[in-house]
Amino acid sequence: MKIIDRYIFREVSVSFLFCFSIFLITGLIAGFLPILQKGMESGLELTIVLFQALINALPGTLVTVAPLSISVGILLGLGRMSSDNEISAIKSSGISIVRLLPPVLALGCVGFCLSLLCTLVLIPKGISEGKRLMQEALTKRIDVGIEERVFFDSLKNMILYVEQIDASTGLMSRIFIRESSQPNDVTTILAKRGKVATDPEGKAFIMDLRDGVILKEDSRGDSSGSLAFKSYTFKYPLDRMSLEKEQKSLEEMSISEIHEKVKTITTPTTHDTPETKIFQHRVEIFARILILQRFMYPFSCIALALISFPIGLVNLGKGKLNNVSLGIVAIFAYYALTLAAERAARSYLISPEIAIPFPPLLFVILSAYLTDRVRSERTPAFVSIFQTARIKLRR
Numbered sequence: 001m002k003i004i005d006r007y008i009f010r011e012v013s014v015s016f017l018f019c020f021s022i023f024l025i026t027g028l029i030a031g032f033l034p035i036l037q038k039g040m041e042s043g044l045e046l047t048i049v050l051f052q053a054l055i056n057a058l059p060g061t062l063v064t065v066a067p068l069s070i071s072v073g074i075l076l077g078l079g080r081m082s083s084d085n086e087i088s089a090i091k092s093s094g095i096s097i098v099r100l101l102p103p104v105l106a107l108g109c110v111g112f113c114l115s116l117l118c119t120l121v122l123i124p125k126g127i128s129e130g131k132r133l134m135q136e137a138l139t140k141r142i143d144v145g146i147e148e149r150v151f152f153d154s155l156k157n158m159i160l161y162v163e164q165i166d167a168s169t170g171l172m173s174r175i176f177i178r179e180s181s182q183p184n185d186v187t188t189i190l191a192k193r194g195k196v197a198t199d200p201e202g203k204a205f206i207m208d209l210r211d212g213v214i215l216k217e218d219s220r221g222d223s224s225g226s227l228a229f230k231s232y233t234f235k236y237p238l239d240r241m242s243l244e245k246e247q248k249s250l251e252e253m254s255i256s257e258i259h260e261k262v263k264t265i266t267t268p269t270t271h272d273t274p275e276t277k278i279f280q281h282r283v284e285i286f287a288r289i290l291i292l293q294r295f296m297y298p299f300s301c302i303a304l305a306l307i308s309f310p311i312g313l314v315n316l317g318k319g320k321l322n323n324v325s326l327g328i329v330a331i332f333a334y335y336a337l338t339l340a341a342e343r344a345a346r347s348y349l350i351s352p353e354i355a356i357p358f359p360p361l362l363f364v365i366l367s368a369y370l371t372d373r374v375r376s377e378r379t380p381a382f383v384s385i386f387q388t389a390r391i392k393l394r395r
Contacts, residue, residue, distance in 0.1 A: 004090065009103035011081065016073025016107060023065040028054070056130040059122035063297055066111045071304040071331055072324060074104055078312025079323030087313055097313055097375050108305030115298035120255070128252045146172075146196070155205060157181040158236060171195050175209065177234060185224075188215040189234060197233070205236045255291055262287045285352065289345050292356040303360035304334060306367035310374045334363055 081087050091097060146152050152160040158181070163174035177189040191212030196205075209232045216224040250258055266280040311327045337359040345355040 004095070004100070005103045008077070008081075008100055009106060012074045012077035012104060012107055014073075015076035016069055019072045019076070020065060020069035023069050024061060027061045027065055028058075052129075052133050056126035056133065059118035059126050063115045063118045063123065066115050067297075067300040067304045068331060070107055070111045070301050071308045071327060074107065074305055074308040075312045075324045075327040078104075078309070082313055082323065098371065100313075101309060101371070104305055104309045105302070108302040111301030111305070112298045115301055116295070119294040119297055124252050124254060128248070131252075155236065158205075169195075175207075175212070177207075179236065181236075184218060186217040186221075188217070189213075189232075190215075191232070203237060207234045209234055250287055250290055255294070258287050258291060285346070285348065288352040289342065289356060292352055293342075296356050296360055299357075299360045300334070300338075303363040303367075304331065307334070307363045307370070310367060310370035313374050330363075334359060337362070 078087070087097070087100075090100070146160065146162060146165070148162060148165050150161075152162075157179065159176075159178045161176040162172045165172050172194045173192065175189070175191040175194045177187075177191075179187045179189075189209065189212060191209040193211060194207050194209040197208050210230065212229055212232065214227045214229065214232070216226065218224050248257075250261065253261060262284055265283050272280075307330055308327055311330060312323050314323065314326075341350070341355040341358050344350045345352040349355075
């Protein structure tokens with residue numbers, strides 16, 4: 001049996017590593033190639049900073065792709081053995097298919113431990129470090145954060161909006177700036193064209209604007225004057241303001257820190273308004289969901305490994321990808337159910353302690369049922385439905 005365990009573990013592990021590599025690389029390229037491209041356009045120093053931010057985001061990507069890779073790896077490994085009649089040979093020798101479960105479960109436990117390390121330690125630290133690195137990048141090149149049709153509000157008391165940016169020249173079109181650093185004076189600038197100018201000393205954010213108008217408002221919102229211009233240099237000193245310092249979010253905190261933060265926010269006072277109580281309840285619900293997700297996301301590795309075990313053992317013909325196709329349907333159903341459960345918890349329809357663990361626990365129970373059906377050689381009903389649908393689609 002040790003030989004069979006090693007053989008099965010090797011089969012599913014090789015498939016898992018292949019899928020994990022593909023999914024991880026694809027996820028990183030899709031998510032961070034635009035950021036790295038922007039860094040390459042802005043200089044080597046900024047590229048290094050953004051690459052460090054990419055490294056800190058790896059644990060979050062790993063938690064996402066690990067359950068999917070484990071499930072597909074098991075489906076590929078067991079599906080190949082089933083299509084080559086190796087599973088039938090093992091059963092004909094008197095070995096129960098339940099005895100084949102330990103190596104599959106071991107792979108799921110490896111994914112669980114690795115994902116748990118990420119959700120409890122690496123992801124919170126990665127988010128904090130990533131924010132620090134992005135702020136450092138923004139300090140080095142403020143204009144890097146400016147994008148088309150996106151409000152840029154990283155500078156305190158200033159909002160910038162640009163309709164279009166020429167990537168080759170950096171020329172901006174249809175610019176909106178609202179600056180409110182003075183308590184009794186709000187300045188709004190509209191310009192047809194403009195470009196970010198460099199400041200050798202790095203002490204100011206400077207823009208050369210063309211063909212626009214400057215509007216002044218007082219603290220009550222009443223207009224206090226306007227001025228049209230052909231050319232205007234907008235200069236916003238960085239020494240009288242700093243990049244917005246954000247408080248540590250719940251996603252960056254450990255579980256103990258989350259409990260302390262929630263306790264601080266939700267402690268009742270005599271001055272609490274109905275709006276304050278609603279906000280406190282919302283924070284408490286979000287914190288409970290976040291804590292449960294840090295355990296249930298890793299547990300998805302075990303749940304999907306267990307559900308993939310009976311699906312991979314079913315002989316669906318000579319095609320080695322038939323089991324994978326059926327498994328992908330199950331994976332899609334799992335993630336759809338997970339999203340629905342999270343939405344129900346956030347909408348206060350179901351308690352988070354019930355909604356968040358429900359999908360993985362349901363799939364563990366379902367896997368036990370399917371494993372029993374396959375062990376007794378009784379084909380589950382949904383397998384027959386899948387085979388019928390596949391035949392109709394081929395026709």
